[in-house]
Amino acid sequence: xxxxxxxxxxxxxxxxxxxxxxxxxxxxxxxxxxxxxxxxxxxxxxxxxxxxxxxxxxxxxxxxxxxxxxxxxxxxxxxxxxxxxxxxxxxxxxxxxxxxxxxxxxxxxxxxxxxxxxxxxxxxxxxxxxxxxxxxxxxxxxxxxxxxxxxxxxxxxxxxxxxxxxxxxxxxxxxxxxxxxxxxxxxxxxxxxxxxxxxxxxxxxxxxxxxxxxxxxxxxxxxxxxxxxxxxxxxxxxxxxxxxxxxxxxxxxxxxxxxxxxxxxxxxxxxxxxxxxxxxxxxxxxxxxxxxxxxxxxxxxxxxxxxxxxxxxxxxxxxxxxxxxxxxxxxxxxxxxxxxxxxxxxxxxxxxxxxxxxxxxxxxxxxxxxxxxxxxxxxxxxxxxxxxxxxxxxxxxxxxxxxxxxxxxxxxxxxxxxxxxxxxxxxxxxxxxxxxxxxxxxxxxxxxxxxxxxxxxxxxxxxxxxxxxxxxxxxxxxxxxxxxxxxxxxxxxxxxxxxx
Numbered sequence: 001x002x003x004x005x006x007x008x009x010x011x012x013x014x015x016x017x018x019x020x021x022x023x024x025x026x027x028x029x030x031x032x033x034x035x036x037x038x039x040x041x042x043x044x045x046x047x048x049x050x051x052x053x054x055x056x057x058x059x060x061x062x063x064x065x066x067x068x069x070x071x072x073x074x075x076x077x078x079x080x081x082x083x084x085x086x087x088x089x090x091x092x093x094x095x096x097x098x099x100x101x102x103x104x105x106x107x108x109x110x111x112x113x114x115x116x117x118x119x120x121x122x123x124x125x126x127x128x129x130x131x132x133x134x135x136x137x138x139x140x141x142x143x144x145x146x147x148x149x150x151x152x153x154x155x156x157x158x159x160x161x162x163x164x165x166x167x168x169x170x171x172x173x174x175x176x177x178x179x180x181x182x183x184x185x186x187x188x189x190x191x192x193x194x195x196x197x198x199x200x201x202x203x204x205x206x207x208x209x210x211x212x213x214x215x216x217x218x219x220x221x222x223x224x225x226x227x228x229x230x231x232x233x234x235x236x237x238x239x240x241x242x243x244x245x246x247x248x249x250x251x252x253x254x255x256x257x258x259x260x261x262x263x264x265x266x267x268x269x270x271x272x273x274x275x276x277x278x279x280x281x282x283x284x285x286x287x288x289x290x291x292x293x294x295x296x297x298x299x300x301x302x303x304x305x306x307x308x309x310x311x312x313x314x315x316x317x318x319x320x321x322x323x324x325x326x327x328x329x330x331x332x333x334x335x336x337x338x339x340x341x342x343x344x345x346x347x348x349x350x351x352x353x354x355x356x357x358x359x360x361x362x363x364x365x366x367x368x369x370x371x372x373x374x375x376x377x378x379x380x381x382x383x384x385x386x387x388x389x390x391x392x393x394x395x396x397x398x399x400x401x402x403x404x405x406x407x408x409x410x411x412x413x414x415x416x417x418x419x420x421x422x423x424x425x426x427x428x429x430x431x432x433x434x435x436x437x438x439x440x441x442x443x444x445x446x447x448x449x450x451x452x453x454x455x456x457x458x459x460x461x462x463x464x465x466x467x468x469x470x471x472x473x474x475x476x477x478x479x480x481x482x483x484x485x486x487x488x489x490x491x492x493x494x495x496x497x498x499x500x
Contacts, residue, residue, distance in 0.1 A: 012043045014190070016052065016214055017197040019059030020207025026051045031187055031214060036103030036333040037323055039371040043101075045190040048215035053182070053222040056211040060153040060180035061228050063208030068180060069150075073128035080124030080175055083203040084117035090199065091116065094164065096325065098192040102160055103333040103373065104287055105324045112165045115454075122455045123172035126476055130177065139500065141490035148480040150178035151254065152230030155223040157244070159235045160186035160335050161290045163193050169459065169470040170233035170256070171210070177479035179231075182211045184223055188336050190214035227251045231479065234258070235292070237393070238419075238464045245467075256468035256478055258292065258460055260393040261421030263442065264414040265295030265450060268407075269303045271426035272448070273311070279424060279450040280312050280399070285319055285377050286451060288331055289397040290339070292465075293422040295450055297390055299410055302403045309381065309401055313359045316377040316399075321364055333373040334396060340373040343396030347378060350389040350400075355382045360397070385413050393419070407432060411439045420462025424450040443469070 013030070015022040024030075029047035034040065046052070063069075068076070087094075091113035098113075099106045132146040156170040163185050174181050185193040193212055200210045213219050224232055224247045231254040234244045238259040248255050265283045267276045283295025300308050324332035334340040340363075347361050360378030378398045383390050390400045404410045414423060423442040427433055437445045443461045446452060453459060458472040468478055488494075 011041060014043060014045045014194045014214075016046045016048060016056075016194070017200070017210070017212045018052070018056045019062070019211065020201065023052070025049060025215070026055075031190060031216070033101055033188065033191055034336070035100050036335050037325075037372045039337075039373065043191050045194060045214040047187075048184075048213040048219040050218060050222040052215070053213050053219050053226065056182045056213045057153055057155075057223070057226050057228050059208035059211055060182050063180045063206055064150070064152060066208065067206040068209045069178065073130065073178070076175065076178060077124040077127035079204045080120045080127065080172070083199055083205075084120035084124065086199045086203055087113070087117040087120065094192060094195055097195050098164060098189075099324050099332075101189040101191045102163070102335045103324050104161070104290070104335075105329055105332050107327050107329075108287060112162060116164060116168055119168040119172040119455045123176040123476065126173075126473070127176040127178075130476055130480065141488065141492075143487040143489055145485050147483045147485065148177070148477065149483055151479050151481050152179060153228055154179045154181045154479060155226070155229045155232045156181055156183045157220055157223065157232065157234045157236065158183065158185045158193065160189040161287065161292075163189055164196055166235045166258075167193060167196075169235075169258075169475075172455070173470075173475040174233070174479045175209070177476050179479050180209050180211075182213060182223060182229070184213050184215065184220055187214070187216040221247065224248055224253075225250060229253055231255070233470075233478075241466065254478075256460075256470065257466040258470060259421075259464060259466045260419055261292045261294065261461065261465050262297060262391065262393055262417050262419045263293055263295050263422040263424070264297045264299050264440075265424040266299040266404075266410050266414060266426065266436070267301065267304070267308060268410075268425075268427040268429070268432065269301040270428050271304075272428065273304070273308060275448060276426040277308070277311055277315060279426060279446075279448070281315060281319075283424060283450045284399045285316065285331055285397050288334055288375075290335060290395050291451070293444070293451060294395070295422070295424050296394060296398065296400060297385075297413075298399055298401045299404050299413055300401060301410075302405050305401075305403045309358070309379070312399070313379050316379060317359050319377045321366075321369055321374050321376070331377065331397065333369075334375060335373070337373055339395060340375055343375050343394055343398060346389055346392070346394045346396070347380070347398060350380050350383070350387070353387060353389075355380050355387065355389065358401075385416050391417065407435070411436065415439075415441050418464045421460075421465035422446070
């Protein structure tokens with residue numbers, strides 16, 4: 001907990017949403033959130049303790065046996081579609097809040113907010129299409145069918161890089177399935193989630209269906225371990241995801257984990273180089289590299305290595321760093337001072353390993369950027385896949401270049417990682433494109449594009465990049481239990497000592 005100063009007490013003070021009521025933390029503790037562009041505090045939120053989490057889970061549990069469950073699936077879907085409409089109206093304001101909170105470009109946040117209603121329209125439309133089955137009978141005079149029922153209270157734990165988009169990956173299918181939700185945003189960026197929560201009553205959701213608790217590790221640990229939370233949907237680092245899974249296992253809560261990545265962006269010598277360069281830039285410098293799907297390993301066929309790297313570096317040197325609220329800015333700051341320091345350490349160790357920092361590799365010197373958590377777009381060359389900078393997730397604007405000779409070698413390098421979240425392939429050979437897409441062990445493979453997501457395509461990782469999938473038709477079933485029902489149609493008494 002950070003103790004607010006007298007100046008902090010003059011900042012906008014947000015409250016949590018629990019059971020339809022706006023509340024402070026039970027002990028009055030507050031978090032201070034910092035604008036990464038200015039390095040200054042800009043708002044405060046409650047720092048929830050275990051008692052507050054318990055109250056939110058109790059409210060969500062009560063809503064499961066209240067009017068939310070009494071609604072038809074079509075009525076629940078209608079609430080979600082009203083929420084989508086409200087998001088279309090309030091999206092620009094939410095984009096500004098999220099940009100101020102986490103430092104990502106307003107031009108990116110505006111795009112995310114413009115697409116956000118689609119999640120609630122899509123999953124709202126699925127709400128009354130979650131159908132069971134009637135398996136053919138294998139026994140005389142028995143009728144069987146299945147039901148998909150809501151799993152219960154869902155705990156959604158969010159990262160700081162795209163809170164509302166990644167929250168919707170979880171909340172939209174959970175609501176469609178008939179679950180209730182307790183959301184805990186990252187302690188560094190709680191404000192946009194609280195602003196979003198203000199729409200739920202207006203959209204017609206009963207109290208307790210959607211709850212938000214803001215806080216740090218204490219709140220997160222209690223939500224994960226709470227015996228009345230049936231499922232945890234988590235996005236964050238692999239190390240944190242492992243802790244979440246271990247804690248949830250104590251009461252056998254289900255988990256969906258969307259974790260880290262070290263994604264390869266692979267450019268073959270037959271690629272459209274102009275398109276590939278744009279894709280490389282998008283993969284690592286959009287969002288200042290603070291995205292789990294960052295294409296942080298650039299694998300380049302040796303025959304075009306020097307040309308491609310020189311052109312990427314030339315463009316990287318011209319990327320405009322600036323105020324993320326300025327639509328002409330091309331890259332904003334790191335979200336926190338801790339993240340900036342982590343990025344700096346990785347690059348310092350790469351230099352110590354004898355690798356070449358081709359461009360960037362330091363904080364910018366422009367006076368107007370001095371207060372923000374900026375780091376220059378950076379390219380590291382001379383690496384192989386064994387170097388730390390090619391194996392560990394940095395979560396910053398740092399690109400590691402690795403040459404390859406053959407398709408087989410590219411596949412070997414791409415798959416030589418503990419992660420498996422995303423990959424890019426740049427080639428004009430359609431046969432190679434399909435071979436690569438099938439051979440790479442990753443949950444998403446983009447061919448001649450990069451960093452594309454949508455509500456009806458599954459998203460998640462192989463290996464230590466996660467468990468389960470978000471988005472798409474099947475995501476709803478991540479939030480349901482399947483029940484088999486047996487109806488005896490005969491009038492006969494059965495032998496009690498013979499099964500079936």
